[in-house]
Every structure is written in structure tokens, then in C-alpha cells.
Amino acid sequence: MSNAQGHIVSVKGLKKTYDSVEAVKGIDFSVSKDELFGLIGPDGAGKTTIFRILTTLMFPTEGSANIMDLNVVSDYKKIRNHLGYMPQRFSLYQDLTVEENLEFFARIFGTTIEENYSLIKDIYVQIEPFKTRKAGKLSGGMKQKLALSCALIHSPEILILDEPTTGVDAVSRKEFWEMLIRLKEKGITILVSTPYMDEANLCGRVALIQNGEIMSIDTPQKIIENFGRKLWAIKSDNIYQLIQDLKTDNRIHTVFPFGEYLHITVKPGYDDLKGLAPELNRMGHSGVKIQEIEANIEDCFMELMQ
């Protein structure tokens, strides 16, 4: 089903223009079978547009996109049989119950809940106690699980999930990613988009995307290895003052708050920061701690944005 290179999704020179705004500015990427591929980027980066083109809901302005060697424009009917899609807002019928929603989506794909129950079992058992409740009355986490069950009910080969964890609490997010990893192990190719940088580590490969362009595309480990700068974490008892002081320090390249620490990079030639802590103490800071650390995906993203 996949092409010679083993790619199940391949996108070449993809551009999309709305009116005069370029939402997607010529991107290339491919996804192999059984991959869990992440599009990581903030709102407005072009994630939804890319997914809508892949799900045959939109025409590309330029370039091409193929899914299982089928073109998203000319073979859209065939492609639709292989896809499971979960749009950004969990598109459920709010006035139907959990069970009715699932049954409906099973029916329109010409299948039944029983037929593919094994695939959704892990997910569905968690919401099954509420199966007579209307979807509109579910919590965010439960809606998310139901929407995933609905997208999976016809046993698709490719699952495309547009920001499935946005607005969902940390616990539900964690559970959701665990489900995705189990699905990937079952042989489903998954494309997922998210604005949460920390979720990148859970993907096999990611594309960091900003303003319609892919800034970097690799495994999370490789992206981190390519950070290419030294990174320090620093804190003091007065974080706000520390930010102000470091921002006016001409040795410092970037200062970003990161949890209880600030992450800083330095300009070329200032790699040695041994003197910084005493200096800060002299400026009136107390409790100064400084240590060199390894970058995470978010550091890389911000570095690429600069």
C-alpha cells in the first residue's frame, strides 16, 4: 500500500493560500507506516490546514500530497475509506448519547460497534459507564475519548488527529498519549498535531512548524542534539528582577522563564558563566543557582524561531 520508499503519507512543496494570506508556505514531509508523527506548533502555524488537505477537505494551492499513493485531490474518494479523522473541536453530536454517537459513526462507515470493538475496547471501557449520557454533558477528557473511539470505529489505517489534547487537563492528556502509543503498536499510522511542546517527546518523529513553515523535522532526540548551543538554567529568589537583570546583560543571548528556572543562552565567546553567580549576588540577588542543562524540545523550538 505504501510507495517505494515505504512512505504512507508524502507531501511535496505544499502551499495553501487563503485570499492573500499564505497559511502553508511550501512544505515537504513524509510519514512511514506505523509511525507516530507529530506536527508541533502554536495556533496559526498551519497545522489544521495541512491536516485538512491531507483529509481531502481542502485543495492545496500548490504542490502535492499523497496518502498510500493516492492523490488527495483526484483520488479523494478512495482515500476517505482509509482515514480516521478527529477534527480540532471534537465533532460529536452533543444531543446524542455516547452510545448513539459511536453507533452512528460505525453505521456511516458501514460497520458495527461489535465488529471493531477490540480496537476501541481500551478506550471505550473508560466511558462505557456513561454510555447513556449525552455527549454534550461529558467532561473534556471524556469527550476526547469518545471522539477517538468514533474516529477508530471503522478500523482506519491512518489516524489524523488535529489538536486532540488542546484544552484537556494534564491527566487526560497523559492517558490520551498512552492510548495513541498503544494504537501505533497495533499498526495504525498516526499523524497528530499539538501546541504542547512537551508532547513532542512522545512522538516517533516530529515537525516543528511555525508560520506555515517547517523549521525542523526529525526524531525528538535528534532535534535536541542539534540544539547547538550551551544552555543554562538559573534561578534566584527574585525571578522577575533576575529576568530584568539578565536581559540587560550584553553577554546573554536569550532569557526565557522555564518552570522555576530561567533558561539562558549566551553570545559567542561568553561560554564560561562561572563568574555570573557572584556577580548576581553582588547585585543583590539571593539564592542564586546556576547549572548547565540539556535542551528540551521547547528550547529548540524557541531557538529555531529566533
Added chain:
Amino acid sequence: MKRFIGFVKKEFHHIFRDPRTMLILFGMPIAQILIFGYVVSNEINDVKIGVYDKSKDHITKEITNKITASGFFILSDNLDSDKEIEDAFKKGIIREVIVFEQNFAQKLEREGSASIQIIADASDANTANIVANYTESIINSYMREELWAEGLTYQINPEVRMLYNDELKGVYMFVPGTMALILMLVSAMMTSISIAREKEMGTMEVLLVSPLKPLPIVIGKVIPYMVLSFINAIIIIALSFFVFEMPIQGSLIFLLTETLLFIFMALSLGILISTASNSQMVAMFISMFALMLPTMLLSGFIFPIENMPKLLQWVSAIMPAKYFITIIKNIMIKGSGIGVIWKETLIIAGMTLFFLMMSVKKFKVRLE
């Protein structure tokens, strides 16, 4: 087929779970028919009439007495020429003039029949109709009770003429008019809103990505509303027949078939509207302004088309409701068959086809 049934089932769930939809579907038609019905069919008494007796014989006198003695009418004017009729009406005091032809009694005796003209001021079409009907029935009862009882098989022919509005717009109009309005509303507005809702909620995205083809999606959306509209039509017809005694002279089956055709036309229009609107709000506004108001104002439901400026008359020619009202009136009141109203039927069928083709052409299998 299973896919399709699942779809229709879902649609019924939506309808039955939304109290507002249910209210519009069933509460409104009944309320509207009852309101229109009771507002329009009021009792009459002490109606001032004029008599133009060209014969002045014993029978015409007897009939005149019989009419004034009924309690409904007061003889306000005795007229002497055709010109005076017009003047009397223009003064606005009298609502009806009864004209006996010359040599009335003689004619009855010689030829066995004579005619009475009943001229009513139909600018208030409803009152005119009731007044004319009363007069007619008094004349008929006179003929049966006084003449036939004595073995005189004379035939008096009352000829009703409606002045100013000779096709009697307004009388019984509320039934065909309300029917057209409600079917338009339920079918076109509700379908367009329900399709727009799927777009608004994002569920349309999932439907489009599924292997479900556009046609089943549309038909699946339409069938529940078709069924409900048809039930509505039957309720309206039943109410008007049993409560307001509106006659059904023609074939009931033919009436229902024509109704079904009109419903189908409205549904196609609803789908067309939904292709042009991305939110429920837009769908509702288009339905309101493009359908409801023109249907009420320009179809002849409330204002007679003849009295409209030429420009509006042309506009009314593209109102599907106009043709439907003509069809319903013909079937219910005159008992006409397809021979009389084939033209109107053909026009509605043509419109249906046009809307359907436009919708299929405009229905997007994508989001853009």
C-alpha cells in the same frame, strides 16, 4: 442501506430531542391555523344591504322581506339604476346589493327559472363571502319552502358576483396560505438549519471525510423533514376540514400528492440555502428573508396579487407558494383535477428540479 438508515435515525434523534424544533414543527402549524381561522371566521349580523328590484312583483317582494326578516340584514337602500349600485358601494355603507332581473315573476311562471344577482363588496373578502352565502341560503330556503312546497318547481338562480376582488382572495385563503407558509418554513428552514448546524459544530468535517457520499447525506437529512412536513400538512387539512368546515371538493389523494410535491420543492430549496450558509444563523436569516416574508406578502396569501404594482407582480410569479395556493384552492374549493392545474403543477415540479440541480452542483465535498 444500513448506513442510510443509521443516518435517518440520527436525524430523528436530533429533532425529537430539541423542544424548540418540536415546537416549531407541531405547535406552530396548529396555533397558526387556529389563530387565522378564528380571526377570519367571525359571525355577522345587521349587515346593511341594498336592493335593486327591476321587477317589483309579488315574488321579489316576498324574497326581499324574507331576507330582511332573517335578522342578519338591514335594508338600507332601494336602488333604481346600475349606476346607483356602484355609488352605494363607494359610500361604504352597504356591503351587498341584491338585483332582481326584470319580469322576475313572469319569467318564473313562463320559463320556470329566473335569476337573482348577489353583488358583494369583496374588498373585505371574508365578510363578503359569508354575506353572499347567507343570502344565497335564504333564497334557496325560500325556493324550497315556499315555492316547491306549493308544487311550483320554479328554479331561482342566485348569481354571486364579488365586486373589487372577484376571485375572492382571502376567503378560505388562510388554509392554503398557512399551509404553504408552514410547509415552506418547516421544510426549507429546518433542513437548511440542520445542515448548517453540522457545519457549525464541525461534524460535517467528519461526515465528509467518511465514505458516505453527498447524496445520501442530503437525502438522509431530508427524509425526516419530509415525513414530518407531510404529517403537518395532514394536520392542517384535518383541522381546516373539521374545525373550520373548509370543503374538500376534489380528490384527497390528488391534494396530498400535490402537497408532497410542494414539500419536495421546499426541501430542495432548503438544501440550496444550506449550501450557501456556514452557520445556523445565516441559514435562518436567508430562510426568513428569502422565504418567509415573500411567501407571506407576495404569494397572494395576505395581499391580492392583482392589487400589487407590476414589479411586485413579476416577483410574485417566482414565488412557489403562489402556485401552490392556486392548486390547493382549486382542488379544495372548486374540486378541480389535474386538467385545470397542470400548469401550476408543472411550474412547481420545474422549480424543484432546478433547486435540486443547483444544490447538487453547489454541494461541496470539501470545506471550500
Added chain:
Amino acid sequence: MIKSTENIIEVKDLVKKFGDFVANDHLTFEVKKGEIFGFLGANGAGKTTAIKILSGLSYPTSGEVNVAGYDVYKEREKVKKNIGYMSQKFSLYEDLTVKENIRFYGGIYGLSNKYIKEKTESLLDRLKMRDIQNSLISSLPLGWKQKIAFSVAIFHSPKIVFLDEPTGGVDPITRRDFWEMIYEASHEGITVFVTTHYMDEAEYCGRVSIMDRGSIEGLGTPVELKGQFNAQNMDEVFLKIAR
């Protein structure tokens, strides 16, 4: 951050019931003046209900709630005058310009025209948005909108500002710019009451409360909480509480 001992929010045994459902079950906590207070919890844990009560939009079933020195039962209007509110969903009118939005919100709080004018000028300079003051909000990137929305929420110099998931979906740099604005506001003495789904942001807060099923299950500085729950970071703390 200013260390203050003055309580700006005092909540004691707050209970809110919807029929049989207990949305807030005996909440007790204080927020100090100028503090950045993180209010976390899973979806449906009762955060929104509590925020509605604190901001005077709904009454508690029982308990004592004091906000900015006013009782939320009796002095609802005074409470509202002294707080600012910004949420991810509702913030600005998309079809008004930057300046019109600022003007409008200034007007709501009954500020004088002169004051609004002066403050708008200084605000535009501080945000470096003078060039776009007459652009429609709808034409701006999300991150900018959020900065403007925050500025508008504290335009009338409230004692407390409530931020409901203010940074959802913005890029990491803008998110940090935004937090710097929060630090600044706190530095100026405005108490910041914030909810977020980003667990690293919880660490930016002076103190954090974590709710689960209607009750507060964790309350303290991020360091204290990490010690108490034997966790590496706030994410772990959250998962340990909410799972």
C-alpha cells in the same frame, strides 16, 4: 515579587452545590496581595465554579468568601469593580480596533476620558503597538491579542486579575512574553489568579493550589508541593493528585 502578608482573597469552607452535585467541597485558602496564585485542576474538578464565585458571578451555597476586602454575598458590585478578568475564549471584540477595545473597557469601569486617553497612550508605547492602534483585533496574531487582552483586563488597576487559561495555543516565545507581563503586574502589586493546562507554567506561580473532584488536594509553593509529593516537577505532582 513583593512579599506581603496582607490577604487579598480569603476563602473559608466554601461550598457550592448544584442539586446533589458538590462542585466545591469546603475550600479553604488565602491569596496574598501581589501574589501569583496558580489554580490548577483536571477538567471538571470545580475550578470554573470557584472562579465564578470569586469574581462575583455566582453565589456560594455556604462558607465565607472575601475578595479584595469585600464580602461576595453583600458587596458583589464592589468586588467586581476591584477585579479584572481575562479568559481564552472571551477577551476582545474582533471587529473593533485595538484603541476602540481599550476605550470601551475603560468606559465600562467608569474611568474618565482624560485618564483613558493618557493611559492608552502609555499602554500603546509599552506594548510597542502604536503602529497598529487602529487595526482591527481580528487582523492580529493570537499572541498579540492575548497581550492586549491582558492589558485591558488590568487597565482599571484592579487589585486582582483572574486569568483563565490565558496562554492556550500561543507559541512558546509569546507565552513567555506573556508571563513576563504577569510578573510585571505582580511586581506592581496586582494579585494574579491564574489557571493553566501547561504544567511548567505552574512553576512560575508563587503558590499553587491543585483541585480534584471539588476539593483542594495540594496547596503550597511549587517547591513545597514537589517535596510533599516526592515529585521531580509539577507535572508529576499533578498526576499524583489527579489520578
